[in-house]
Amino acid sequence: MKNSVYLALLAGLAGCATLPSSGPTGKQIESSAVAPKEGVPIQVIEIQSAADLPAGVVSTSPAAILPQAASTPTDMVGPGDVLDINIYEAGVTLFASSSPATAAGQLSAPGVQVQKLPPTRIDDLGNITIPYAGMLHVGGLTTAEIEATIRNSLRGLSQNPQIIVTLNQAITNTIIVGGEVARPGRLVLQTNRESLSDVIALAGGYRGNSKDLMVRIMRGDASADVRINDIVENPALDVRIRPGDRLMLVDDPRTYSILGASGRIEQVPFRRSAVSLAEAIATAGGTNPNLGDPAAIFLFRYVVDAEGKEVPRVYHINMMQTGAYFIAQKFTMQDKDVLYFGNAAANQPSKLVQLISQLFSPILTVTSAVSVIQNSNN
Structure with missing residues (x-):
């Protein structure tokens, strides 16, 4: 009986097409x-020598991918910006508070007057409206150029007006930073000379492990990817960020x-x-x-x-x-x-021996146990 079992197992092994394997040779x-x-x-x-090694991955600088935007002044304005406008007049004034004299259609008394206009938002077309001057196009101008534009528009209506324009809320000179940073949101570029690493630091720094982080720079319809660790090893990747850029830090190990x-x-x-x-x-x-x-x-x-x-x-x-x-x-x-x-x-062959050993071990164990029982009975 024992021999017949062995023969049956060997016949089964002979019918196997292949032995267990973790993959091809x-x-x-x-x-x-x-x-x-x-x-x-x-x-x-x-790969038999150093000459056979493949070329390493060369990180392409975002400057070669993104459109090169011209450097702009930090006080240049555009749609969405909010301006504070103060008009100073000496002598006979145009912008004076209501009084009995002005109510009768007369100009106010001589003196120095300042008129602070309500916060003025630049519309989608880049225009603002100034009393007595009407609608003025200021999109793409600096605050100093806006002052000159308003002063010229009031010429003949006011005696030598002096204009001071400051930015109340800046939109044009900003970028959007999102993803794995401590303070995501809109960030004002104070100098327009900020680099990629500068912007990440101003946003509170990155969250997570630098080796796993990738930053995507989007400028218009173009985008470029840079790994945080690569910036340290290759300073050429630390490109200048321009107003209007959008940055997204993602965890991409x-x-x-x-x-x-x-x-x-x-x-x-x-x-x-x-x-x-x-x-x-x-x-x-x-x-x-x-x-x-x-x-x-x-x-x-x-x-x-x-x-x-x-x-x-x-x-x-x-x-x-x-x-x-x-x-x-x-x-x-x-x-x-x-x-x-x-x-x-x-x-x-060693796999075959191991497989045969695994298959025969239970039979040998049972046979040994039967022999012990038979000997004890005798």
Whole structure:
């Protein structure tokens, strides 16, 4: 009976097409990439020296993407701004408080008078209305230019009026900051020389971990993305912010995935701005000694070709070679990379032995127990 059970189990194993596996071997990956059943072939690049390393990601400066707005004066006004306007007159005045003399149609008595107009909002067309002067277009002017415009409009109506215009509420010379900052909202640019890092600091600083934060700068219909940590490493990314810009800080952690016959399978966030392939392999726990092949470590990545299209690339590194450990320190991981540890074809016999052992262990245990019972009965 015992022999018949063994034969039945062996027959079942012989009928299995494949043994359990965590993924393809290195040879299977290379063959399926070069001659896929569907789609176009995928280029497999052998990393054997520093010359084979892919070019690192060069962060494009927002200045090359965003339209270059001309620098504007800090006191230039536009629609939505609120002005405080004071009109000073000496001698015979036009803007005088009501009195019996003025009620009779006479001008007020000589002296220095000041007329503070109610807060004046610039309309959507950039116009304001001044008593006796009518509607004036002031959008795009500075406060000094508005003073001259009002004074000229009152010429002949008032004796040498002096005008003082100040900004009560500034809208034109502001930006909007939102997302992961301490104080989101509208921010006035006091000098119009504030950089990206200046604006983030004026908004109370960022919230969260800088390595996970990305700031999107929107100017008109264009936008550019910059990572907070990259600003520290590359000051050229700390661009000048212009009035009307909109900034949004978002939590967008960079990650890479670990698959195959490694010590662990997971999605790993970047610990720093730059992570090398050697560090990624160490984080994965290296190759599983029972399943993996150190000579078959692959990295899957999308790259942009000369035509600007995204195409898949596979990079192969053989960690059985001494030089590979130095090269892996220079290989920089990128966001959404997939690090795959290939299965070792030589491990298939050991898997068969383990499987047979697992299947036979319960039978051997039962057989041993029966033998003990029979011996005790005898």
